[in-house]
Amino acid sequence: MAEIVLECRNLWKIYGKVVAVRDVSLGIKEGEIKVLFGPSGSGKSTLARCLAMLTKPTKGDVFLRGECLTRPGVDLNKARARIGFVFQHIWLFNHLTALGNVMLGLRRVLKMSKEEAEKRARRALREVRMEEWADHYPAQLSGGQQQRVGIARALAMDPEIIILDEPTSSLDPELTGEVIDILRELAKKGTTMLIISHEMLFNREVADEMIFFDEGRIVERGPPDHFFTMPKTDRARRFMERLIKQTARD
């Protein structure tokens, strides 16, 4: 049985009076791809950020390879370096070229030499087919290209898991394909991933498990085909119908 890489137990996140995540337990195993989907504002992004310890959970625990990250005194910077994160709105560093974006973490967190960092960064850019664009600034790249650099930035750190928070939803429809292709390749290589995505064809193809998330909790989970054929809950069924209609329209 494969080892669990990242896991949360009884996780809560509360902002003032709003409960964004309520009592969620979830684990991602080595080589596994889990897809999280659900209506906007359901707390998916918050859950993803809690798992990456970018936001402190209000209650509950997060474990990275069995090590509890929610205890006081844990070096969270080290932990975050082991968890890749790709943002919905990309968030490249504006003052650095594509290469500089990928090198920053390698140099300053993994403390690599300049040469070594550059070599590794170029390799990561090659994996996302952006090596010719290495010297361009983010503002000079298209949204799809920027997101590929965002993926390379996470990938280069050689993380144990990559969390992708709706990596294609801020892109124009004609640009999502190039990003999806890259993700497909990552999936083939057996990269451990938690993906928030509503690209249902892609989800069906790569996911080991899909999780329907609504109002801060897991409503229903199962293999992809389960959702495409016979979701148990009303809410999931209605959401799937709407998504499929929308996909057909596109």
Next chain:
Amino acid sequence: MSPLEKLTFILMGVPTTLAISILSFFLGLAIGLPLAFIRAYGSKPFQILVDAYEKVFRSVPEIVIMLFFYFGFGSHLREPFKNAFFTATFVLGLRSGANQSQIFRGAIRGIGEEQMVAARSLGLSRLQAIVYVMIPQTFIAATPGLGSEYALLVKDSSYAFIIGVLEMMKRADVVRKVTLDTVFPYFAAAFLYILLTFPLSTYLDMWGTRKKKQLGL
């Protein structure tokens, strides 16, 4: 005195004027940059302190503060305030710190929280994120504002005249008193001040604006 002699006499004040301006600019930088980050990321009591500091220097005249330090401390022959050059530079530096804090804070706000989150997601510490991600962008975004601040300091360095520093303004005034020429020295001084401020601040404004556009800041 021929016009050339008058001009030369005034020109000899340029090093002092520039020294006051440049030293107070860097003192202001050393104060303003940390204050801006404290204001943006510090705890509430510190934010209030920074606010108060900015408000005081925004609304109390530099001249009053110079007189306060120079005659308050200097009259008792207390180092270093009895040195008028020091006092002028010190006061303008404090004032510039308040201005630069505002300039940098505006720049930080424009860059936004997302750059910070993205940096932390790679495992950078808060301090590393500030040093490697926030500060470089802050400087680029702040360049036009810093250019105007430099020009402001060159102009305000003339207040040092009031506590007796022999800079350009004082020299122009000396020429008037000695030669009773009430026209040439002041127009010459005005021209020289514009020459010291206009080219550099225009260049910084253009460079900063272009760079900001290129980086989408």
Next chain:
Amino acid sequence: MYFLFEYLHLIFSGFLTTVEVTFFGIAMGLVLGTILAIGDIYGGKIVSTLIKLYVEFFRGSPLLVQLFIFYFSIPTLLDIQIDSFTVGLIVFGLNSAAYQKGYIKGAMASIYEDQMMAALSLGLSKFQAIIYVILPQAMRLVIPAWSNEFCSLAKSTAALLIIGERELTSAGKTIAGHTWRVFETYTFIALIYFVWISAVMKALDILYEKVKIPGLEVSL
């Protein structure tokens, strides 16, 4: 601090001078600055070059130089006499106009094109469009920048002491000279500046909130 009571009349009359010069400067700057802004946008090449020179002179040179020029040089050149108070009114008005022109032009430019187009499409003349459509919006947008301009002008009126005008700072200097209570005197003077400037800025904040048009904002 009780010794200051003896000098209250001096402080008060100095304060009045400071307030008068400040408000006059702001008002004259607003009127002249608006004219300059319109001239710069619509006036053609020569007018706009002249305006640029004017602005560069008043923004690029120190206030002290400007005060000396109007106190010593101009009277010599024109063979007239100007008292220091009038010099203050003129210099701070002209100086503030140079700054306010920039803010007003920025605000006008930010709303100019499509609003102008819409106004012209109704049959308004260009001049009517400026008066009824562009300026009412620009004046609202300019208030925050205007509040900063007020603040820096109010505080820089202290420079008047070098031509011997008896405003607030020079009153302080006189008192400090008589009493040698330097710290207390200047602290009190600083406090007066702080309070009155903060109060007016607060009032401008409130004004801005009252008149601002929802959704129409600009950073100058």
